[in-house]
Ligand SMILES: Nc1ncnc2c1ncn2[C@@H]1O[C@H](COP(=O)(O)OP(=O)(O)OP(=O)(O)O)[C@@H](O)[C@H]1O
């Protein structure tokens with residue numbers, strides 16, 4: 001009884017923690033480690049969703065013999081998707097192919113957008129990059145809302161239910177969790193390699209890095225591409241979680257500012273910090289969501305506004321009292337501390 | 351020798367250039383708005399020598415280094431390194447050809463530890479590649495060698511005990527040392543150093559220069575060094591250029607240049 | 621103007637002048653702290669809500685709207701922006717936060733202000749209901765029908781475009797006089813161009829920066845007033861507007877106050893006339909693509925002349941307008 005009542009909120013919490021963890025980890029790679037001020041993060045999540053809403057169903061439709069012309073027309077979309085979903089039941093092969101295609105396509109398009117969006121200002125001072133990424137992201141969103149052919153405009157589009165064999169929300173939440181763990185391990189490995197150290201160096205002093213032969217522009221471009229590809233995954237997950245989506249879902253507050261807030265709160269250039277920051281912001285958000293009505297009776301306005309104000313203030317306060325975040329940056333442990341001490345002693349004996 | 355400061359026609363450079371000139375600028379000019387920082391500067395640095403540039407504050411020494419190392423594009427003139435025209439090449443490409451530079455105000459990676467600053471400077475660590483970084487097996491060996499080398503250099507510069515503290519915690523003199531040590535870590539063939547011993551105690555300053563001389567003799571490394579502390583540096587260098595108001599006003603053996611009335615006058619003015 | 625109606629031209633003039641006021645202020649604050657203020661457009665929308673409040677509660681019509689709401693918006697928004705500098709940016713900078721930390725703080729403030737405006741809108745809604753004011757607080761169409769009207773080229777048009785442009789010209793002249801002919805203005809320029817030297821010469825750099833932020837905010841507030849006369853009023857109006865404001869500053873040269881003003885005008889015209897003419901040219905509906913023109917301007921300028929219009933060599937002009945200068949846009953390396 002009680003479990004049933006709380007199951008949706010538990011599933012939702014797992015899903016949000018996992019997806020935010022993925023986005024924030026990817027942000028930490030580019031911003032925390034490499035110093036790239038990606039203020040356009042929402043765009044990369046959005047393109048993952050656009051791909052899943054717009055391109056992937058065409059592949060699924062083709063495999064199932066469903067005509068997908070007019071897919072982005074909201075009137076036809078619902079009928080096409082009903083047809084796809086009814087034929088999809090039991091077709092594990094098509095479901096698996098659809099899933100793989102969405103991941104591969106989303107990551108590819110995400111990386112491509114990362115490449116293109118960073119072109120105008122990748123060589124300029126960080127604030128120009130921040131401004132141009134934010135501007136491009138706003139326009140990608142605007143285009144998604146105002147035109148039908150990208151993501152169905154205001155009405156949005158439906159997505160195939162490839163997890164027909166069980167409750168799709170549960171499957172997607174658990175899948176997100178697995179991907180979040182994988183992303184964490186992958187980026188943690190990268191962080192504790194010579195690459196992690198190099199990125200922190202470039203962030204600290206780009207000119208010194210150039211003088212030491214580092215091709216700063218190339219490295220930054222690759223990192224922003226990788227980071228954007230990872231963020232695009234979350235667009236895929238979000239679409240399968242709600243079986244559809246609109247361009248409106250991906251706005252600056254939810255998918256740019258929140259990840260930044262989580263990273264700043266937890267600690268930049270520290271993946272454990274990112275985890276702490278994500279929990280710190282998602283869990284209260286879920287609580288506010290759960291007790292929305294109770295809170296609403298105390299305050300004479302929508303608690304959602306209050307939450308915005310609070311998160312904004314938390315960021316500013318943390319920047320003031322603890323600019324390094326709750327869990328500060330650590331050296332890149334490429335080889336164990338003990339082994340390093342061996343080398344030190346050896347040098348001192350000589 | 352006397353007419354060396356006159357620019358030579360670029361066409362003739364190839365044939366005429368002496369074998370052992372490794373770095374050369376020809377008629378380099380660099381202005382900032384109305385300020386002419388470097389004006390018609392032609393210098394030659396021979397392989398395996400320590401060449402020093404002196405000159406009063408604001409005479410254009412640092413700007414010249416910035417032009418050579420690819421940080422500034424000259425308004426006029428060209429820069430050749432190992433007979434390759436490197437004018438306008440991006441700094442990292444110039445580094446790849448074997449030329450490294452330090453900064454007058456040390457530019458350390460502040461949030462990295464002292465050791466990490468050294469390790470980053472090592473060129474071509476395979477673990478810096480995105481794909482390879484995930485395969486520890488493929489970079490661990492190199493990494494350990496680099497750590498070993500770094501500690502040897504750190505010990506020489508008396509920085510080994512500080513290996514695990516962030517570079518931002520160092521004193522001004524220590525920062526300078528780390529900057530120089532980091533440059534040596536890069537293993538470049540030619541090093542441009544902008545006031546390497548500024549703020550370093552005299553005993554250590556002498557040791558550093560002795561070490562540079564050793565590198566020069568044993569490994570044929572070439573140095574172009576800007577220095578103000580002539581009382582220390584002079585005895586170690588082979589050739590001196592004196593700059594004033596953006597121009598080369600004298601060159602020759604150290605003693606010769608320091609006694610040049612033009613040079614003395616420029617310092618009095620400056 | 622070929623094919624452009626007087627009304628469309630005047631609406632565009634109002635919008636372009638608004639952008640000019642905003643881009644100009646953005647650059648003014650940028651030159652002091654070297655941080656692009658991502659909250660600048662939302663700050664301007666506070667000015668729009670001042671307008672809405674004044675029009676609703678005082679039941680103003682015609683030129684009286686400007687008479688009351690411009691000073692009210694100038695002061696309210698000026699103070700809020702001053703507080704942003706004094707309570708947020710300055711302390712954070714003093715605590716050693718770098719560019720990223722400071723930029724994110726302005727993004728945070730943007731969100732905070734959006735929350736505050738929404739709460740204020742709820743409050744205003746109650747008040748309007750109680751006082752039987754027939755105005756929306758969210759998605760209120762532009763207050764065109766409240767504007768004063770005059771006869772121009774045989775057409776009866778709103779004055780918003782003319783008032784906005786006249787205000788912009790007046791602001792430009794006053795600002796020029798302030799920066800060039802008054803002791804305070806010269807001190808401010810010194811504080812901007814070389815803070816360390818200015819401090820030595822006895823200029824209170826912090827106070828000069830406070831003044832710059834107050835002025836920038838005040839002008840954004842005034843811009844917000846005009847915005848409400850030609851665009852739909854909603855708490856989220858700043859979210860997209862910021863793109864145009866940055867486009868204006870970047871086009872003009874973000875470190876150049878007067879360059880940015882011209883840049884803002886340029887972007888304003890491009891956003892309105894661009895879709896109009898390209899619709900005719902391509903024979904398809906280009907409305908809704910207005911921000912594409914701003915983006916185009918940002919991309920082209922950053923790729924070709926990162927210092928903006930002001931960095932183009934206009935030596936003669938440069939001497940006369942000391943702030944029209946590129947300096948500070950570091951294009952490192954290549
Ligand atoms: N980035 C720059 N922008 C404008 N002017 C510059 C710049 N860099 C150097 N200058 C000017 O160029 C001239 C030469 O400066 P430079 O730093 O090369 O001198 P220097 O010989 O290295 O002096 P010092 O001994 O003090 O280091 C000075 O007048 C300086 O003000």
Ligand SMILES: [Mg+2]
Pocket residue numbers: 411412413454544
């Ligand atoms: Mg110098």
